[in-house]
Amino acid sequence: MSDLRIAVLGVGLMGADHVARITSRISGARVAVVNDYVAEKAEQVAVGIPGCRAIADPLDAIADPDVDAVVLATPGPTHEKQLLACLEHRKPVLCEKPLTTDVDTSLEVVRREAELGTRLIQVGFMRRFDDEYAGLKALLDGGELGSPLVLHCVHRNPAVPDHFDSVMTVRDSLVHEVDVTRFLFGEEITSIQIVTPTTNPAAREGLFDPQIAIMRTAGGKHVDVELFVTTGVAYEVRTELVAEKGSAMIGLDVGLVRKSAPGTWGGTITPSFKERFGRAYDTEIQRWVDAVQSGGTTGIYTDGPTAWDGYAATAVCEAGVQALQSGQPVAVDMVDRASIPGA
Ligand SMILES: NC(=O)c1ccc[n+]([C@@H]2O[C@H](COP(=O)([O-])OP(=O)(O)OC[C@H]3O[C@@H](n4cnc5c(N)ncnc54)[C@H](O)[C@@H]3O)[C@@H](O)[C@H]2O)c1
Numbered sequence: 414m415s416d417l418r419i420a421v422l423g424v425g426l427m428g429a430d431h432v433a434r435i436t437s438r439i440s441g442a443r444v445a446v447v448n449d450y451v452a453e454k455a456e457q458v459a460v461g462i463p464g465c466r467a468i469a470d471p472l473d474a475i476a477d478p479d480v481d482a483v484v485l486a487t488p489g490p491t492h493e494k495q496l497l498a499c500l501e502h503r504k505p506v507l508c509e510k511p512l513t514t515d516v517d518t519s520l521e522v523v524r525r526e527a528e529l530g531t532r533l534i535q536v537g538f539m540r541r542f543d544d545e546y547a548g549l550k551a552l553l554d555g556g557e558l559g560s561p562l563v564l565h566c567v568h569r570n571p572a573v574p575d576h577f578d579s580v581m582t583v584r585d586s587l588v589h590e591v592d593v594t595r596f597l598f599g600e601e602i603t604s605i606q607i608v609t610p611t612t613n614p615a616a617r618e619g620l621f622d623p624q625i626a627i628m629r630t631a632g633g634k635h636v637d638v639e640l641f642v643t644t645g646v647a648y649e650v651r652t653e654l655v656a657e658k659g660s661a662m663i664g665l666d667v668g669l670v671r672k673s674a675p676g677t678w679g680g681t682i683t684p685s686f687k688e689r690f691g692r693a694y695d696t697e698i699q700r701w702v703d704a705v706q707s708g709g710t711t712g713i714y715t716d717g718p719t720a721w722d723g724y725a726a727t728a729v730c731e732a733g734v735q736a737l738q739s740g741q742p743v744a745v746d747m748v749d750r751a752s753i754p755g756a
Pocket of ligand 1: 449486509537538
């Protein structure tokens with residue numbers, strides 16, 4: 414089978430990382446086209462990859478006959494138009510989260526894909542491909558712990574850029590815990606409240622940090638998330654699942670524990686999401702490439718979170734933003750999945 418020819422749109426932080434992984438670590442695929450709003454950026458990337466071209470217009474890159482599939486790593490507000498172009502040209506696409514930035518356009522993307530009767534869109538919620546999350550899911554599905562009851566999550570960053578505001582904590586950080594909750598429990602989230610305790614003095618003026626999100630699922634399960642993005646420490650993502658017959662924890666950073674004189678012990682914590690989830694991104698892209706390669710026979714060009722998962726996450730985050738503003742629990746407003754055949 415010949416290599417899948419991929420167009421990577423947006424070669425910033427994530428896009429450049431995906432280009433490097435496809436070029437050096439993924440089998441069965443190569444980067445054939447790159448595009449970026451800043452044309453020189455794309456040209457610089459293309460020069461370093463044999464057989465790769467830069468195309469100035471993102472929609473031309475999607476439509477190009479030498480492109481079999483697309484990785485969208487452009488900013489969220491551009492996703493809707495680029496996703497619809499992928500659907501129009503029947504090109505499988507791995508879209509970095511978010512699917513789109515508002516509920517209506519996310520739903521429109523879900524509807525348009527469903528009308529085609531095939532799955533072309535995968536959303537980049539990479540934690541589902543992390544060994545620890547996959548292990549936790551397998552443990553839960555195996556039934557040994559009985560039914561899950563409660564999920565405690567911690568999401569900490571050492572620092573965030575100056576433009577990062579309180580709403581971004583919900584849309585960019587909490588969104589991953591939203592997907593983890595739906596992945597582990599297999600249920601929709603029905604309500605969300607966000608509590609803002611005393612703010613860390615190190616946080617920029619106006620940024621509520623930490624924030625505590627409290628979510629409830631359709632089956633009545635409780636999820637709480639500490640979101641703290643100015644810890645000054647490292648990148649920490651921990652999850653504890655409490656179930657009927659026991660509990661389980663992941664993200665404990667217990668890789669190598671060193672003991673040394675004079676009577677100390679300890680290890681290291683990953684500095685950023687790239688190190689913590691690097692292998693998960695590799696697995697995500699490899700499985701997506703394999704699914705696209707076999708999609709001609711199955712009609713399914715994805716192996717992971719779908720457009721519906723992207724829509725659901727956007728809907729929960731939208732309610733989360735309202736909850737941040739009101740301080741009250743807010744019901745998540747979502748359409749019934751059964752009302753969209755094929756979604
Ligand atoms: N899965 C994850 O863990 C994760 C982590 C970080 C970012 N992301 C997501 O990845 C996407 C990109 O984020 P980033 O951090 O790489 O941003 P970034 O700003 O570093 O890169 C975005 C790139 O897209 C380019 N661009 C802007 N508008 C464009 C357009 N219309 N067409 C083509 N290129 C355009 C910019 O010039 C820039 O080079 C976002 O959707 C973000 O939410 C996901």
